[in-house]
Amino acid sequence: MTGIYYLYLRQDDPKKATMRKLERFGLAKRVDIKGVGLKLVLTPYADIFLSREDAVLYEKYGLCVIEGSWNKIDSIKSLKFRIERRLPALLAANPVNYGKIGILSSVEATAAALYIIGYWDTAYALLSKFSWGLNFIKLNENPLNEYSTADRSEIKKIEESYFG
Numbered sequence: 281m282t283g284i285y286y287l288y289l290r291q292d293d294p295k296k297a298t299m300r301k302l303e304r305f306g307l308a309k310r311v312d313i314k315g316v317g318l319k320l321v322l323t324p325y326a327d328i329f330l331s332r333e334d335a336v337l338y339e340k341y342g343l344c345v346i347e348g349s350w351n352k353i354d355s356i357k358s359l360k361f362r363i364e365r366r367l368p369a370l371l372a373a374n375p376v377n378y379g380k381i382g383i384l385s386s387v388e389a390t391a392a393a394l395y396i397i398g399y400w401d402t403a404y405a406l407l408s409k410f411s412w413g414l415n416f417i418k419l420n421e422n423p424l425n426e427y428s429t430a431d432r433s434e435i436k437k438i439e440e441s442y443f444g
C-alpha cells in the first residue's frame with residue numbers, strides 16, 4: 281500500500297472514477313469522512329499550496345483526494361478538513377478536460393502531489409495505469425520540476441511565471 285486514499289462522493293460514473301481504478305490495482309484505498317483524520321487532503325479550495333515541505337505529512341498520515349465531480353464542485357467547496365492543500369496550476373492531460381488549467385482528475389492531482397513532494401516513482405506508477413497518464417508528466421514537466429524544488433513561499437511566483 282502506498283499511503284494513497286480517496287474519499288468517494290459517488291458523483292460521477294463509477295466506471296470512470298480514476299481512484300476506483302487505482303484501488304483495483306491495490307494502489308489506493310477508500311476512506312469515509314471519519315477516516316480522513318490527519319491525512320493530507322487535496323482540495324482546490326485550500327488556502328495553503330502543497331510543497332515539498334509536506335513530504336513529512338504524507339509519510340506520517342498519507343495523502344487523500346476527494347473523488348467527486350467537477351460538475352458538482354460546490355459540494356467539495358463546503359467540505360473542510362484538518363490538513364488541506366491546493367496544488368499550483370498544472371494542465372490536465374485526461375481526455376475529458378485535456379489542456380485545461382487546474383481541472384485535474386483525481387489521479388492527476390494525486391500524482392502531481394507525489395511528484396512535488398519527491399515521490400516520482402509512485403507518481404509514475406499511478407499514472408501508468410491510464411493510457412493517457414504519462415502525458416500528464418510530459419505536458420507539465422517544467423512547472424512540475426520547478427514546483428518540486430521550491431519552498432512553499434516560492435510556489436506562487438513559479439505558478440505566475442508559467443500561467444500568468
Ligand SMILES: C[S@@+](CC[C@H](N)C(=O)[O-])C[C@H]1O[C@@H](n2cnc3c(N)ncnc32)[C@H](O)[C@@H]1O
Pocket residue numbers: 292296297298299322323324325344345346347348349350356365366367368382383384385386387389390
Ligand atoms: C473534482 S475531482 C474529479 C475526479 C474525477 N471524477 C476522476 O475520476 O478523476 C478531482 C479531485 O482532485 C483533487 N484536485 C484536483 N485539482 C486540484 C487542485 N488544483 N488542488 C488540489 N486538489 C485538486 C481534488 O481532491 C478534487 O476533488
